[in-house]
Structure formats: structure tokens, C-alpha cells
Amino acid sequence: MKIIRPIEQKDYQSLHTIAEESGVGFTSLPVNEELLRSKIDHAEHAFSDNIKNPSDQSYLFVMEDLETGEVVGTSGIEATVGLNDAFYHYHCGKVVHASRELNIHNTVDILTLCNDYTGVSEICTLFLKESARQGSNGRLLSKFRFLFMLEHQHRFSETVIAEMRGVSDENGTSPFWQWLDEHFFSMDFPTADYLTGIGDKVFIAELMPKYPIYVSLLSKQAQTVIGKVHEKTRPALQLLEQEGFSCRGYVDIFDAGPTVEANLQHIRTAQASRKMPIEITEGIDSLDESDAPLCYVINTKVEGFRAVAAPLVINKSTQVAQISQQHANALEVTNGDLIRFSPTRIFC
Numbered sequence: 001m002k003i004i005r006p007i008e009q010k011d012y013q014s015l016h017t018i019a020e021e022s023g024v025g026f027t028s029l030p031v032n033e034e035l036l037r038s039k040i041d042h043a044e045h046a047f048s049d050n051i052k053n054p055s056d057q058s059y060l061f062v063m064e065d066l067e068t069g070e071v072v073g074t075s076g077i078e079a080t081v082g083l084n085d086a087f088y089h090y091h092c093g094k095v096v097h098a099s100r101e102l103n104i105h106n107t108v109d110i111l112t113l114c115n116d117y118t119g120v121s122e123i124c125t126l127f128l129k130e131s132a133r134q135g136s137n138g139r140l141l142s143k144f145r146f147l148f149m150l151e152h153q154h155r156f157s158e159t160v161i162a163e164m165r166g167v168s169d170e171n172g173t174s175p176f177w178q179w180l181d182e183h184f185f186s187m188d189f190p191t192a193d194y195l196t197g198i199g200d201k202v203f204i205a206e207l208m209p210k211y212p213i214y215v216s217l218l219s220k221q222a223q224t225v226i227g228k229v230h231e232k233t234r235p236a237l238q239l240l241e242q243e244g245f246s247c248r249g250y251v252d253i254f255d256a257g258p259t260v261e262a263n264l265q266h267i268r269t270a271q272a273s274r275k276m277p278i279e280i281t282e283g284i285d286s287l288d289e290s291d292a293p294l295c296y297v298i299n300t301k302v303e304g305f306r307a308v309a310a311p312l313v314i315n316k317s318t319q320v321a322q323i324s325q326q327h328a329n330a331l332e333v334t335n336g337d338l339i340r341f342s343p344t345r346i347f348c
Helices: 009-022 032-048 137-151 176-186 190-196 202-207 218-223 231-243 323-332
Strands: 002-006 058-065 071-078 089-099 104-114 121-128 159-163 246-251 258-263 274-280 294-299 307-311 311-317 318-325 338-343
Touching: 002 032, 002 137, 002 231, 009 032, 009 058, 009 071, 009 202, 032 058, 058 137, 071 089, 071 137, 121 137, 137 294, 137 307, 137 338, 176 190, 176 218, 231 258, 274 311, 274 323, 294 323, 307 323, 318 338
Parallel strands: 121 159, 274 318
Antiparallel strands: 002 058, 002 307, 058 071, 071 121, 089 104, 089 246, 159 258, 246 258, 274 338, 294 307, 294 338, 311 318
16 A cells, blocks of 8 residues: 655655656755755655744655565645745747738747746655556545645745746756857756756856847747657646646746646645545445545654555535544544545546
């Protein structure tokens, strides 16, 4: 069984391994011991602090295989972005060049550097090892965050974003960055990506072009990848689109990957969720899915947070959620404790 829990100091080596496996473009986990240990410290404080309003908290979770004790994935939430460090995007817009006398009217695409997402919450740092990419693991690792955020709404913004990895090759070369590098930076993409990951963003303000960029002036290769995702990121993007996320014209400043957003209250898994006390009932695991549908289930704690995918039955007469002893143990809950859950299959 796989559970999701807050990261702990003992998970450092697992986090380092995941940072190495995630590769170039996974900005939130650079391979840097000091930074990774700092991320764990920051997360532990976020889970233990009594928060009244969102600020710079960073919640980092791990997925653990209870049978082996192996950490097989990570998933994170930034309570807010851009409050301490500038949070940059390009916004895709248009300008019109027109002359009535000459009967000429040209609409031109432009990219404008902005900080429009300052203060919103971000889901991030999602990575699942290939050995664990089966069943509902990947979806659980992504979607449990919406239940956690809804349960503890005062810790987060109403707007939630996700930055999707843009197009790059097996060597980490980004066509979009190649054009910026040639004209403004003289720095390869992995280096720029790494500096951003460790929080060194001063070079962006110093070197990034200050005025809107006319897309037609970019190389053809750079133009074609604007708003496109890396092939390994397509499943993650599709999952978020199914949840109601959409791109509003913002792209990453390095690889031009799209940023998608949604209102927390409108995210499908959050909307479909319910909160009930539990009743531990044996035999739930052996029931057909039509009788005990598989659900994403979380307890209502913060510091002692746990999430699992588990069969669940609602007793309509008593209005309690029935789960097995095995899953109750994994969630660290007992009879009468509250849980929040959402079905893995949501029908419109």
C-alpha cells in the first residue's frame, strides 16, 4: 500500500535521489544538498506552524510504500509565490499595427515579462519513480493536494497554478532558451534552470529583456514551442485539464512551457469531496467497485497528515464513511474521526 505523508529529515537521501532522477527542467528540486535540506526544514515548519493566513509556507509530501519503506515520489504545494522572490512569467498578448490610409492591419503576437501570479498558491514538485507508475498512484500523488487545500483553506490562496515543463531535448536543450541565450544571457539552459531552483534569480532582472518581445522575431524553433509541454509532462497536463485547470496565456520565461490555473473551489476533485466521520468495517476491500468505489482519502490533520486511495462505502442511514481497518491504520484514524474523500471516478 502507498501512503502520502509530510516529508521528514530521514527522507533526505530519497529526496536527493528523486532530484537526480527528475532531470533538467524540474526547477523545484535542484541537486543541491544545502537547498534540499533547507526544503525539508521549511516544510517541517509549515506543517507544524499554526497558520492563520497564507504566506511563504512550503508543503512538501512524499509517497511511501508501506511494505518496503521506500519513498517512491514527491508532491508539493507553495502557499504563495512571489512574496519573497520575484515570480516571473511571460504573458502572451497581441499588438496591432494598422494604417487606415494604407489599408494595412497587422496583428502581432508579443511576450511581456510580468509578475501577475504574485500571491497565488502553486502545486509543484510532482515526481513519481517509474517503478511506482501503475494503478492510481500517479493520480493520488497529484489529486490529494486539492483535498488538503480545501480542508485547510485558510492556508492557501483561492487561485491555484501549476507550471508545466516546456519542450527540451534529452540533453536539456530548450529551443526557446537557445534564442534568449544567444541574444541576452550567454548561459546554457541547465545553468539558468539550476540558478532559479536554488533561488538565485537576480540574473533574471539584470539580463532579461525589459520590453515586450515580438514573437515573429524569434527563431522558428522557438516560436513553435511557446505554450507546449515536454512529452513526459503531457499526462500531468491532461490530468489537470480534467480537473478544470486552463492556460490563460502565461508561459515560463526559460522554456515557454504553459502555466495553468484554476479556482480552488472549482477544481473537480475538491468540488466532489465530502467530509464525514469514519466507521471501520471489515470486508470493504473485497467488495466490488460498484459497491465500494475507490476514493482518494485524507485525514483532517496537518502535521500528522496522511492520504491513501481506498475503497469506501457511505452508510446513508448513519452518514458515516466505512473503510477497512488496514486503511484506517494507514490514515492513522479510528472510529468517529473525520476524513475528507473524493471518488477517483467523477461523473458529470
